[in-house]
Amino acid sequence: MTAAPAPETVAAFESAKGFMPRHEGLALYAAARDAAALGLPLLEVGTYCGRSTLLLADAARAAGITAVTVDHHRGSEEQQEGWEYHDPAVVDPETGRMDTLPAFRRTLYHAGLEDHVIAVVGRSPQVARVWAAPLGLVFIDGGHTDEHASGDYEGWGPKLAEGGLLVIHDVFPDPADGGRAPYRIYRRALASGAFDEVSATGSLRVLRRTGPGI
Numbered sequence: 001m002t003a004a005p006a007p008e009t010v011a012a013f014e015s016a017k018g019f020m021p022r023h024e025g026l027a028l029y030a031a032a033r034d035a036a037a038l039g040l041p042l043l044e045v046g047t048y049c050g051r052s053t054l055l056l057a058d059a060a061r062a063a064g065i066t067a068v069t070v071d072h073h074r075g076s077e078e079q080q081e082g083w084e085y086h087d088p089a090v091v092d093p094e095t096g097r098m099d100t101l102p103a104f105r106r107t108l109y110h111a112g113l114e115d116h117v118i119a120v121v122g123r124s125p126q127v128a129r130v131w132a133a134p135l136g137l138v139f140i141d142g143g144h145t146d147e148h149a150s151g152d153y154e155g156w157g158p159k160l161a162e163g164g165l166l167v168i169h170d171v172f173p174d175p176a177d178g179g180r181a182p183y184r185i186y187r188r189a190l191a192s193g194a195f196d197e198v199s200a201t202g203s204l205r206v207l208r209r210t211g212p213g214i
């Protein structure tokens with residue numbers, strides 16, 4: 001039987017702000033449980049309000065390991081005022097800038113998962129530069145421009161242990177479905193020869209690191 005997240009986690013996921021549909025969330029959870037067998041941290045780029053983090057946290061709790069989630073909490077390009085994914089409820093009235101950190105903290109608190117997550121507030125490439133520990137899973141769901149997606153792949157890919165899983169969200173082979181920067185890093189990972197594809201669910205791709213040469 002495939003392991004499933006706790007029902008309370010699924011309920012929290014459904015009610016959290018965010019962009020991931022349930023079937024992709026369950027595929028992310030399955031990947032996290034698989035990768036957790038390595039006993040290494042699970043890392044997410046792109047926390048937003050914690051919707052996907054909940055699933056990594058639940059998998060980390062089950063395995064007795066830790067999930068790490070990285071975000072500057074100022075939102076991606078498409079989440080800024082005037083753009084398609086803007087939510088005025090996550091604007092700090094004092095600074096006028098987006099700040100998703102308070103919503104993220106409430107999400108984890110109410111789900112009882114705070115103890116299983118380390119939240120890092122910062123820019124992904126800058127955090128990657130000072131991060132030394134090997135990782136069991138890298139989930140890339142940060143900025144969706146080529147600059148950001150490539151930076152995430154180049155910054156975090158080499159930290160993934162052999163046998164670990166690289167998970168990429170919003171992979172759209174057809175440009176009619178969305179921006180293609182995540183698709184390009186997915187193709188790049190496969191072309192490197194360092195990864196085998198494990199699964200595809202909606203726009204979520206799971207690859208296993210099988211060798212060096214990222």
Ligand SMILES: C[S@@+](CC[C@H](N)C(=O)[O-])C[C@H]1O[C@@H](n2cnc3c(N)ncnc32)[C@H](O)[C@@H]1O
Nearest residue numbers: 018046048051052071072075076123124142143
């Ligand atoms: C698509 S949202 C993440 C959604 C989240 N994984 C979920 O399922 O609800 C992308 C997030 O990446 C963050 N982000 C974008 N570029 C970043 C960067 N260079 N460093 C850190 N965070 C970044 C944004 O602030 C935003 O919260």
